[in-house]
Amino acid sequence: MTTTVHRFRNLPAHGVGAALALALVACGGGGNPLGNPSVVENPPPETSGQKLSFAYFQKCINPIFLAQLQININGVISTNTCAASGCHDTVSGTGGAFRVVPGAQPVDLADAGNTPESIRETDMYKNFYSSAGEVFLSSPTQSRLIAKPMLLNVLHGGGLIFEDAEDPNVKLIQYWITHPMPQGQDEFSTASDTMFTPADPETGECNVE
Numbered sequence: 001m002t003t004t005v006h007r008f009r010n011l012p013a014h015g016v017g018a019a020l021a022l023a024l025v026a027c028g029g030g031g032n033p034l035g036n037p038s039v040v041e042n043p044p045p046e047t048s049g050q051k052l053s054f055a056y057f058q059k060c061i062n063p064i065f066l067a068q069l070q071i072n073i074n075g076v077i078s079t080n081t082c083a084a085s086g087c088h089d090t091v092s093g094t095g096g097a098f099r100v101v102p103g104a105q106p107v108d109l110a111d112a113g114n115t116p117e118s119i120r121e122t123d124m125y126k127n128f129y130s131s132a133g134e135v136f137l138s139s140p141t142q143s144r145l146i147a148k149p150m151l152l153n154v155l156h157g158g159g160l161i162f163e164d165a166e167d168p169n170v171k172l173i174q175y176w177i178t179h180p181m182p183q184g185q186d187e188f189s190t191a192s193d194t195m196f197t198p199a200d201p202e203t204g205e206c207n208v209e
Helices: 013-026 054-066 123-132 144-150 168-178 190-195
Strands: 005-007 039-041 069-073 076-080
Touching (some): 054 123, 144 168
Antiparallel strands (some): 005 039
């Protein structure tokens, strides 16, 4: 398998600088975010077809996008949320394809009236779907949900959010990515119950290991 490498050396310097400056101002900063490398390696393509857990996302991952997180851009420290205007807000965000509906309401998964079809129409599911699009099951650390906020060989206009893999939020995201639903089962599979302690999405705590 060949890994694709994108190089930006042929782009006009003023064009790259302007694009970075615009993205950083939108998310609360300016300048090159910690001098990221200009060579980005793509993770291998997905082959499993497995689904990520909606229940774990709703309880354990979506709150990360709404939390006030520390941002480090060239040593300048501030706080903001991923769902902020100018970042990944679905209406006014400038943060690429990853979008968050800040006011998405939790879905009662114990309510039999909430069918898979109806859940897929909710704002929470929009957040889930957008987040899943930033994930590579075959390469968790290269998933953009982790690689971008950690500046792992990829540019992130919002700067450094997670210092290292020991960040509690990184552990939650990694656990979500590395515990997909069994082959052939959808994102609402009750197999996700084991991702909580006790094994109940309503009352359990989010597992990270």
